[in-house]
Amino acid sequence: MKKIITYGTFDVMHRGHISLLRRAKALGDYLIVAVTGEEYDKDRGKLNVSQSLHERIKNVEKTKLADEIVVEEYDGQKLIDIQEYEVDIFAIGSDWRGKFDYLNEYCQVVYLPRTKGISSTKLRNKTGFIRLGLIGGGRIANRFVRETKYVNNVEVVSVWGRNYKKMKTFAKEHEIKYVRQKLSEMFSDIDAVYIATPHDSHYEFIKECLNANKHVLCEKPITLKAEQTEDLLKIADAKKLILLEAVKTAFCNGFSKLVSFTKGGVIGEVIQIDASFTKMILDKDSREFKSEYGGGSHNELMTYPLLVACKLLGYGVKEHKNTRFKNKSEVDVYSNLRLEYESAIANLNVGIGAKKEGDLIITGTRGYIYVPAPWWLTKEFEIKYENCNKNEKFTYRFKGDGLRYEIAEFVRCINTGNKSFKLTKEEMVFISKYIDCSFNNIKIGV
Numbered sequence: 484m485k486k487i488i489t490y491g492t493f494d495v496m497h498r499g500h501i502s503l504l505r506r507a508k509a510l511g512d513y514l515i516v517a518v519t520g521e522e523y524d525k526d527r528g529k530l531n532v533s534q535s536l537h538e539r540i541k542n543v544e545k546t547k548l549a550d551e552i553v554v555e556e557y558d559g560q561k562l563i564d565i566q567e568y569e570v571d572i573f574a575i576g577s578d579w580r581g582k583f584d585y586l587n588e589y590c591q592v593v594y595l596p597r598t599k600g601i602s603s604t605k606l607r608n609k610t611g612f613i614r615l616g617l618i619g620g621g622r623i624a625n626r627f628v629r630e631t632k633y634v635n636n637v638e639v640v641s642v643w644g645r646n647y648k649k650m651k652t653f654a655k656e657h658e659i660k661y662v663r664q665k666l667s668e669m670f671s672d673i674d675a676v677y678i679a680t681p682h683d684s685h686y687e688f689i690k691e692c693l694n695a696n697k698h699v700l701c702e703k704p705i706t707l708k709a710e711q712t713e714d715l716l717k718i719a720d721a722k723k724l725i726l727l728e729a730v731k732t733a734f735c736n737g738f739s740k741l742v743s744f745t746k747g748g749v750i751g752e753v754i755q756i757d758a759s760f761t762k763m764i765l766d767k768d769s770r771e772f773k774s775e776y777g778g779g780s781h782n783e784l785m786t787y788p789l790l791v792a793c794k795l796l797g798y799g800v801k802e803h804k805n806t807r808f809k810n811k812s813e814v815d816v817y818s819n820l821r822l823e824y825e826s827a828i829a830n831l832n833v834g835i836g837a838k839k840e841g842d843l844i845i846t847g848t849r850g851y852i853y854v855p856a857p858w859w860l861t862k863e864f865e866i867k868y869e870n871c872n873k874n875e876k877f878t879y880r881f882k883g884d885g886l887r888y889e890i891a892e893f894v895r896c897i898n899t900g901n902k903s904f905k906l907t908k909e910e911m912v913f914i915s916k917y918i919d920c921s922f923n924n925i926k927i928g929v
């Protein structure tokens with residue numbers, strides 16, 4: 484008896500899936516279909532699944548092509564399944580070509596041509612579907628559009644930017660339906676916007692979008708002044724709209740776990756945070772080095788360490804001291820911010836023209852947590868104690884650019900009408916306050 488195994492999510496079963504199963508079955512006598520579990524899909528960054536595991540198993544059952552159905556729950560399971568079920572052929576669609584060649588050592592690997600012109604994305608239930616507009620077409624906007632493909636119920640349908648020609652090329656490249664000449668023209672196409680323009684333009688754009696009754700997801704820093712952030716949050720509240728700052732760290736799984744562990748007291752009371760994030764920007768003509776666009780390391784990167792400070796120590800800063808090292812053109816290339824609380828200290832460092840280890844250390848009265856660089860993606864951390872036998876290490880998946888997690892949260896908030904608990908209003912205002920804090924200058928000749 485020849486045994487075949489195939490794997491898939493099989494969300495909203497369509498003719499592409501059925502054809503794949505039929506051809507897989509025809510390769511032998513007995514077909515095992517492994518349907519991905521919900522946690523596993525989340526873990527592998529597939530956030531756009533609309534049916535439950537139960538419904539998706541039923542989908543496969545209805546085809547009457549599977550002799551046995553199992554659930555795929557973790558990475559690496561394929562290799563175990565093949566051996567356990569004594570599989571002769573592993574079959575999968577050609578979109579995975581090359582990815583599973585390593586299984587050839589255990590059975591025959593067959594890539595079956597994918598059916599063109601049909602996908603689950605096209606068929607998914609469109610209730611709660613968010614039509615998204617994009618303002619700006621820079622580097623991050625490119626990544627953003629690609630990441631929306633992994634999130635359920637959202638699609639970028641319209642774009643606008645100051646440079647119409649550039650936006651036209653952008654839209655063509657990403658197959659986006661509309662390119663508008665004026666921002667106001669975009670409003671009739673969409674339910675929500677994502678803003679990815681230079682920092683100093685955020686406030687005006689957000690205001691215009693909220694006033695046009697659109698939900699807003701805006702790149703960090705949301706504004707350069709705490710009063711402006713407060714003002715915008717008030718407008719959003721009054722209009723029952725979601726306004727969220729795109730601080731990717733706040734929405735990723737590992738960071739949420741890190742906060743939960745720390746709040747749960749695994750290292751006792753937190754008495755110090757040391758967080759650093761430096762990103763050397765070599766192109767001195769880039770926006771980050773232009774003071775007229777709100778450039779500089781502090782505005783560019785301090786949002787991330789500030790997120791840790793307010794998540795773990797709260798808002799009760801007694802005193803702050805900020806030292807910025809400025810280059811000849813008056814742009815800070817390095818910034819150190821020290822926040823003093825009643826019983827804790829946060830020491831936060833960022834740089835675009837100086838390099839430092841990008842790690843995070845949370846010091847507590849019973850132990851400490853070490854998060855190696857890049858801590859802002861929080862793929863791993865270790866809880867460490869005096870007795871090193873008690874140390875514990877944790878790892879988490881962070882797929883793609885991580886932008887899919889913030890997009891998923893934005894869509895969830897819009898559809899439920901709930902505010903995000905992963906990045907609250909108070910946290911956004913706190914971050915803006917210390918993006919806009921008083922500082923001392925040190926001039927360096929770079």
Ligand code: C2G
Nearest residue numbers: 490491492493494499500503575576577597598601
């Ligand atoms: N498929 C196809 N034609 C389509 C769409 C999908 O042949 N138009 C195939 C895929 O190539 C895959 C199977 O149908 O072999 C299931 O597709 P999905 O449900 O999208 O699952 P996928 O995310 O590809 O999971 O561990 C999971 C597996 O690696 C595959």
